[in-house]
Amino acid sequence: MSKVLYKLTGSKTVVCEDAVVQSYGISCFENGKKTLSFPDILPDREKVSHLVHLCNSLHVAPCQLEDIIEDFLP
Numbered sequence: 001m002s003k004v005l006y007k008l009t010g011s012k013t014v015v016c017e018d019a020v021v022q023s024y025g026i027s028c029f030e031n032g033k034k035t036l037s038f039p040d041i042l043p044d045r046e047k048v049s050h051l052v053h054l055c056n057s058l059h060v061a062p063c064q065l066e067d068i069i070e071d072f073l074p
Contacts, residue, residue: 002030002031003030003031003032004028004029004030004059004060004061004062005028005029005056006026006027006028006029006052006055006056006060006065007026007027007029007052008024008025008026008045008048008049008052009024009025009026009027009037009039011023011024011045021043022043022045023039023040023041023042023043024040024041024042024043024044024045024048024049025037025038025039025040025041025048026038026041026048026051026052026055026065026069028062028065030062035062036062036065038065038066038069041069041072041073042073051068051069051072055068
């Protein structure tokens with residue numbers, strides 16, 4: 001069984017309606033190797049960080065991550 005770890009990605013500057021904002025995402029690592037990445041989920045670091053914590057504590061399978069992110073979005 002592989003070890004799965006989710007991490008908050010570094011912020012990325014994006015242009016949105018003539019404004020520059022920071023955006024955060026999630027990367028999935030399996031046995032230390034990055035296997036999935038979902039950048040630019042939300043500009044709210046705290047919310048994305050909370051989602052990362054939940055994914056790690058609930059041992060979310062990588063195949064479920066995209067659906068979880070979709071359900072998480074407002």
